Amino acid sequence: MPATRTLSTAEERSDALVRAAVRVFAGAGFHATPTTAVAAEAGISTAYAFKLFPTKVDLFVAAVDACYDRIVDTLRIAVGPDVRGRAALDAMGSAYAALIADRTLLMLQVHALAATSETRIRDAVRRGVARTVEVAQDLTGAPAHEIQDFLAVGQLCHLLTAIDAFALDDEWATTVTEGIEHLPTHP
Amino acid sequence: MPATRTLSTAEERSDALVRAAVRVFAGAGFHATPTTAVAAEAGISTAYAFKLFPTKVDLFVAAVDACYDRIVDTLRIAVGPDVRGRAALDAMGSAYAALIADRTLLMLQVHALAATSETRIRDAVRRGVARTVEVAQDLTGAPAHEIQDFLAVGQLCHLLTAIDAFALDDEWATTVTEGIEHLPTHP
């Protein structure tokens, strides 16, 4: 293949489109984001976006899967081979906090959860949570209640970040954010 | 006022509309639910619904506020005057689990969180969380980290219920649901 190729492969375009979908859907969610906005962010026409992903749901599901790909990879490399149990879970927690610091993956999860009335989106979230739990179990060997804690604290971070509680200094906000890994506040 | 009155007061209609809004928005969320569907559920015309609540956001915010009204009331009556600390928080947890058993208030919270890019909705969620935290602090006197736990477990229940994890018997699902107050599965 010559270096002067102007057309991309469909696979390259699909990847770019999914990356754009993660960013754009994270902003306003499934129903509030037009497919046109995703295509524009990826720099391709709406018509071609629909050729690559026949429906908007297909594209959203691909974005959710990509989101959990990144999460699972991050958790996997966070913990050294000799670390187990709670220490390993803590390492995963820190890695996760760093990963979602830019809010993109965090908000995409929030929006995916809200779109679970669409069966295929619910299934994508199930797959993602399943993979997360499995990697946490396999690499830390921690008991069920600690895995639950790990997930629960993650969900709490989602809530607090979505409402930007870290930026507030009312008493309730400081109570509920104190000691939690600080995530950057909304611009 | 005679018993044969056929017109309602605007206040009665508003209340009915907000109750309908809680139910209907809980189903598909803010952006996927037309105002017409809420008005129909309440048995009034779309035009009148817009006279009572000038915008869809106004109606949604009223629904979110009503949702947290019910939550806060439930938490308040759950704990006896002499119970404090972790025991009191556990009582609140059980009362909360019973309250959200029909998924309506639970899913409305999930959808509200996903709609926080609208400032007024974000503020409504903030108000709700603030009230929840305040009532938990005042009535239990529990330390901050226990209040955080309380919130975190609630959020975990939202996640697990939204993806109907309680209905699954894959290993990850049983791991992550075991010991958590069982909520009914989706029909």
Place this chain on the structure above:
DNA sequence: ACTCGTAGTGAGTGATCAGTCACTGAAAGG
């Protein structure tokens, strides 16, 4: 009886958006 404020609605309208269609053009193999 009359009038005025308020409950209540049918029938729109303009904008947005998911998805389609008919088409252009690049480039690899022969």
Place this chain on the structure above:
DNA sequence: CCTTTCAGTGACTGATCACTCACTACGAGT
């Protein structure tokens, strides 16, 4: 070259939806 395949798009369309307007009707006070 020339044909075939695949990347890529502009210009629609039909449906949906937030919100409006012009209007009817009820009933309380006088």
